[in-house]
């Protein structure tokens with residue numbers, strides 16, 4: 001099954017490039033917050049992550065959470081909010097039926113409160129990691145529990161409870177995915193390391209192009225190609241450094257294989273530019 005797909009940029013933050021890739025520049029570099037919008041013929045509108053929203057400002061108002069905003073200042077022009085972009089496409093907040101959450105970092109979940117009828121899909125380990133940490137521990141791992149809707153736990157289901165099926169061979173060495181809707185249309189892939197239960201999604205666009213949204217398993221396609229991982233300062237927020245490197249190397253092997261899927265990291269400016277210019 002093929003799914004209509006759009007890539008949306010919902011705000012951005014800036015960091016020195018050298019924080020997210022060794023040998024990078026000191027100059028501030030833009031990191032877009034990218035989201036996926038998909039339409040399933042019977043399951044309706046689906047989002048992959050939500051990017052930034054004004055809820056991020058509210059959640060980072062008190063101390064110590066304000067440190068998050070100070071260390072990672074973000075920009076979100078009013079016309080770029082996810083709800084404004086969806087409205088221009090004729091989609092109301094209530095029309096969003098599912099949000100697949102790659103992981104619980106603030107820049108991926110800040111808009112969840114805007115979609116009151118959506119069911120959420122994530123991995124159990126992601127929620128468990130949040131529950132096990134203190135308020136300060138969550139902040140140090142980039143997680144802002146205040147961004148979760150009050151009824152989050154009634155609305156969430158876990159990707160690993162879906163059927164486990166073989167991934168398309170183009171994704172090797174990744175072998176197994178979770179069949180989120182039981183029809184093979186949207187598969188989740190566990191990408192541990194950056195966070196405990198991070199998932200990416202795999203689907204075929206209407207053009208039949210196999211597409212892999214890989215969340216924060218690498219920050220940019222350039223860094224992946226050149227085998228440049230992030231500096232220790234960025235790795236401090238990771239759940240497990242060794243697993244991050246293992247996932248990163250698996251992505252490199254996948255890219256080196258024949259017929260690798262179109263890969264979309266959540267914060268890759270180069271990928272966004274190519275999408276905007278229709279050269280992706």
Ligand SMILES: [Zn+2]
Pocket residue numbers: 103105142194216
């Ligand atoms: Zn992240």
